Amino acid sequence: MTASGTEGKADAIVRRLTGGYLCLLGILIALLPLMAISYLALFQDPKRRFEAPGLYEASSLLAIALGAFITYVTWRCYLASGEVFLRWLVLAFMSFTLIYLPHALLSQISDDMMDVFIAYGPASRLAMGVCFLVALERLGVPPDSPETRRRPATWGVALGIILTINLGLAALILNPLVRAENMIQAMEALAFVLLVVSIIVIILRRIRLSLMIVYMLSMAVFAQASVAFMISDLWSHLWWLAHAIFLAGFFLLSYGVVHAFHTTRSFSTVYSQAEVMEQLREQQAQTQEALAKLEAINARLNQQAATDWLTGVANRRYFMKQAKGELAQAKRDGTPLSLLGLDLDHFKKVNDVYGHQAGDEVLKRVTSVIAEKLRPSDLLARVGGEEFQILLPNADIQQAYEIAERCRLAVHDLAIRLLDKEVKITISMGCAQMGRDGNDMDSLMRIGDQRLYEAKAGGRDRVVTGAGEVFHV
Numbered sequence: 271m272t273a274s275g276t277e278g279k280a281d282a283i284v285r286r287l288t289g290g291y292l293c294l295l296g297i298l299i300a301l302l303p304l305m306a307i308s309y310l311a312l313f314q315d316p317k318r319r320f321e322a323p324g325l326y327e328a329s330s331l332l333a334i335a336l337g338a339f340i341t342y343v344t345w346r347c348y349l350a351s352g353e354v355f356l357r358w359l360v361l362a363f364m365s366f367t368l369i370y371l372p373h374a375l376l377s378q379i380s381d382d383m384m385d386v387f388i389a390y391g392p393a394s395r396l397a398m399g400v401c402f403l404v405a406l407e408r409l410g411v412p413p414d415s416p417e418t419r420r421r422p423a424t425w426g427v428a429l430g431i432i433l434t435i436n437l438g439l440a441a442l443i444l445n446p447l448v449r450a451e452n453m454i455q456a457m458e459a460l461a462f463v464l465l466v467v468s469i470i471v472i473i474l475r476r477i478r479l480s481l482m483i484v485y486m487l488s489m490a491v492f493a494q495a496s497v498a499f500m501i502s503d504l505w506s507h508l509w510w511l512a513h514a515i516f517l518a519g520f521f522l523l524s525y526g527v528v529h530a531f532h533t534t535r536s537f538s539t540v541y542s543q544a545e546v547m548e549q550l551r552e553q554q555a556q557t558q559e560a561l562a563k564l565e566a567i568n569a570r571l572n573q574q575a576a577t578d579w580l581t582g583v584a585n586r587r588y589f590m591k592q593a594k595g596e597l598a599q600a601k602r603d604g605t606p607l608s609l610l611g612l613d614l615d616h617f618k619k620v621n622d623v624y625g626h627q628a629g630d631e632v633l634k635r636v637t638s639v640i641a642e643k644l645r646p647s648d649l650l651a652r653v654g655g656e657e658f659q660i661l662l663p664n665a666d667i668q669q670a671y672e673i674a675e676r677c678r679l680a681v682h683d684l685a686i687r688l689l690d691k692e693v694k695i696t697i698s699m700g701c702a703q704m705g706r707d708g709n710d711m712d713s714l715m716r717i718g719d720q721r722l723y724e725a726k727a728g729g730r731d732r733v734v735t736g737a738g739e740v741f742h743v
C-alpha cells in the first residue's frame with residue numbers, strides 16, 4: 271500500500287473514532303442534568319427548602335419575557351421561510367409563554383390556590399411537548415405560502431385554544447372531584463413521554479440536520495426537567511434545580527432559533543461547517559465540469575466559425591485574420607512570405623456535366639490532395655466557390671513556386687471517378703511575394719489574382735510567378 275493510502279486509512283479510522291467520541295460527548299452533555307438531579311436526590315437532603323416567592327416571581331417573569339422574545343424571533347424566521355416546523359415551534363414557545371404566565375403571576379397566592387398555581391407549570395411543558403412532537407412530524411413538508419404565513423386566523427385559533435386551556439385548567443383543578451396532585455403528576459409524566467418520543471423520532475428518522483442536534487439536546491434536557499419536577503416538593507432545592515434545568519433547555523433551543531435567524535431563517539437549512547464545505551466541494555466540481563463543457567463548446571464554435579463547411583479548410587474570414595498576423599510577423603522577423611491564388615480549371619463544366627453534388631465531391635478531393643502537399647505552417651483557405659488562397663510563411667517566390675508545382679502536379683495526377691468516368695481536374699495558380707510584389711495583403715492578393723488570370727490565359731494547369739514568367743510542365 272502507498273504512503274498516501276496508509277494515511278487515508280489512518281485518517282478514516284481517526285474520523286470514525288472522533289465521530290464516536292462526539293456522539294459520546296453529546297450523550298454526556300445531554301445527561302448532565304441527570305447527574306445534578308441524582309446528586310441532590312441521593313447525596314443531599316431532597317426535602318431542604320428555599321421558600322422565596324418574590325425571587326421566584328421575578329425569575330418567572332423574566333422567563334416569560336424571554337419566552338415572548340424567542341416566540342417573536344421564531345415567528346420572524348417562520349415569516350421569512352414559511353417552514354411548517356417553525357410554525358409549530360412558534361406555537362410551542364407561545365403556548366409555554368402564555369400558559370406559564372398565570373403560574374408566574376400566581377406564585378404569591380394563598381395556599382388554597384396553590385394547586386392551580388402549580389398546575390400551570392406542567393401544563394405549559396405539556397403544551398410545549400405536544401407542539402415539539404407535531405413540529406418534528408411536520409419537518410420537511412413544503413413551506414407555507416406567504417399568504418398562509420400572515421393569516422391572522424392561525425394565531426387567533428392558537429390564542430383561543432391557549433386561553434381555553436388556561437381557564438379550563440383552573441376549573442378542572444378547582445373541581446372537588448379531581449385529585450389535583452394526580453393530575454399535575456400525570457401532565458408532567460405525559461410531557462416527559464412526549465419529549466422522549468421526540469428524541470426517539472429524531473433517532474429513528476436519522477435526522478442529521480445540524481440544528482436538530484440542538485433540538486434533540488434540548489428535548490433531553492426538558493425531559494430531565496420533567497423528571498426533577500415529578501420527584502421534587504414545592505420550594506425544595508430539587509424543585510429549584512428542575513427550573514434551572516428547564517431554563518437550560520430553553521436556552522439551548524433559543525440558541526438554535528437565534529442561529530437560524532442569523533443564517534437561513536429555516537431550521538432545516540442551517541448547515542454545519544462540514545456540510546457547507548461538502549456542498550462547496552460539490553458545487554466547485556459542478557462549476558468545473560460546466561466550465562470544461564463551455565470551453566469545449568467554445569472551441570467547437572471557434573473552429574466552426576473559422577472553417578469552410580464543405581472542405582473543412584479555413585474560410586475567408588479566418589484566412590484574412592491569420593494572414594494579416596503572419597504578414598506583420600514576417601515583417602518584424604525579416605523573413606520571406608508568399609501567397610498563392612488558386613482556381614480550379616473549367617469547373618463549371620464539371621458541375622454542368624456531372625451535377626453540383628459531384629462538383630462538391632471534386633472540391634473536397636482536390637482540397638485534401640493540396641492540403642497533403644503543404645507544410646504544417648502553410649495556410650490553405652477556400653475564399654470563393656472554387657477559389658483558394660494559400661499563405662506560405664518563410665517561403666520566397668522560388669519556394670512558393672516549388673510548393674505550387676507540387677500541388678498542381680498532385681491534382682493533375684488525381685484520378686476522380688464521376689458517373690463511372692475518369693475525370694481529369696487541373697488547377698491554375700498565381701504567386702506573389704511580400705516585398706517583391708506588395709507590402710500588404712490586399713496588394714499581394716491582387717497581384718496573385720492577376721497572375722492566376724495570366725495562368726488561365728496562358729492555357730491553365732500552370733503556375734505564374736511574375737510578369738512574363740510562366741512556368742508549366
Ligand SMILES: Nc1nc2c(ncn2[C@@H]2O[C@H](COP(=O)(O)OP(=O)(O)OP(=O)(O)O)[C@@H](O)[C@H]2O)c(=O)[nH]1
Pocket residue numbers: 580613614615616617618619621625626627628629630633654655656726730
Ligand atoms: N459544386 C459546386 N460548385 C460551385 C461551388 N461554388 C461555385 N461553384 C461553381 O463553380 C463554377 C465556377 O465557374 P467559372 O467561374 O465560370 O469558372 P470555371 O468554369 O472554373 O472556368 P475557369 O475558372 O475560367 O477555368 C460555377 O459553375 C459555380 O456554380 C460549390 O460550392 N460547389
